[in-house]
Amino acid sequence: MRVPLEITYRDVPKTDEIDALIRSKAAKLDQFCDHIISCRVAVEKPHEFQQSGQPHRVRIEMRVPPGHTLVAKRESTEGEMHTDLHATIRQAFDAARRQLEKLNRQQQGRIKSHPEQETSAIVEKLFLQEGYGFLRTTLGRSIYFNKNSVLYGDFERMAIGAGVRFVEEDGEEGPQASTVQLIDKPARG
Numbered sequence: 548m549r550v551p552l553e554i555t556y557r558d559v560p561k562t563d564e565i566d567a568l569i570r571s572k573a574a575k576l577d578q579f580c581d582h583i584i585s586c587r588v589a590v591e592k593p594h595e596f597q598q599s600g601q602p603h604r605v606r607i608e609m610r611v612p613p614g615h616t617l618v619a620k621r622e623s624t625e626g627e628m629h630t631d632l633h634a635t636i637r638q639a640f641d642a643a644r645r646q647l648e649k650l651n652r653q654q655q656g657r658i659k660s661h662p663e664q665e666t667s668a669i670v671e672k673l674f675l676q677e678g679y680g681f682l683r684t685t686l687g688r689s690i691y692f693n694k695n696s697v698l699y700g701d702f703e704r705m706a707i708g709a710g711v712r713f714v715e716e717d718g719e720e721g722p723q724a725s726t727v728q729l730i731d732k733p734a735r736g
Contacts, residue, residue, distance in 0.1 A: 548577050550585035557591035559603065559632070565590070568633060572640040576609070580647045581700050584610040590632070593622070603632045605639035612695070615650060619643035668724075670709045678702070682711060682724055690715060692724035701729040 552573050554566065569588050577583055589606040604622040611617060621639035668682035671689060678694035692713065694702040705711075713724035 548573075548583050548586055553585070553587040555587070555589045557589065559590050559592050565632060565636070568636055572636065576640065576643060576647065579644060580611065580651065582612055583647075584612060586610075590636070603635045605632075605635050607639055607643045609643065609647070611647070611650060617643065617646045617650065619646055667730075668711055668713060670705050670707055670711060673705055673707055675703065675705075680705065682713065682727070688722075690722050690724045691718065691720075692727050696723070696725045697727045697729070699728075704729060 552570065554569055569590075573586050573588065576586065587608045589604075589608075591604050591606075593602060593604050602623045604620065606618065606620040609617045609619075619639055619642035621635050621642060623635050668684045668690065671681045671683035673680040680692055682690045682692055684690060690713070696713075697705065710730045711724075711727050712730055713727040715722050716725050717723075
């Protein structure tokens with residue numbers, strides 16, 4: 548996550564055990580979907596149950612590019628008063644993961660391949676720390692690309708000489724590559 552995890556507690560005592568569980572579950576989400584921008588978790592006791600019972604509400608809000616906000620929540624109801632907070636947290640994070648899976652499927656389904664627009668190239672220059680690089684097309688042109696334009700989180704797998712497919716578009720400073728797909732990683736010599 549680009550922004551550190553935020554956890555808030557309202558009318559629920561913060562314990563090291565609960566905090567560790569939330570951090571562990573959030574880390575697993577981040578491993579599953581490595582482009583989550585931020586994650587906020589709110590743990591609270593709803594007002595209507597302040598005096599009786601132990602119902603809890605767990606709300607998870609995630610921001611995922613390009614511009615998606617996903618919200619997963621789990622609330623133990625009056626009939627589930629004995630559901631412990633640990634179970635409610637796990638159920639909320641399970642719901643969050645299902646939402647991320649659905650978003651990933653939608654995003655992958657939206658990427659349409661237009662062979663007439665795709666161009667083949669190799670990675671000519673790569674600046675992993677800075678998050679960008681340049682491709683050399685089969686016609687000898689140099690095209691800029693950045694980490695966000697590489698599909699499937701494969702930017703870290705790229706190497707000089709790797710084969711790619713991409714779609715060219717006009718950027719602010721000239722042509723740039725979008726939807727870069729790694730198709731051939733060179734063998735190590």
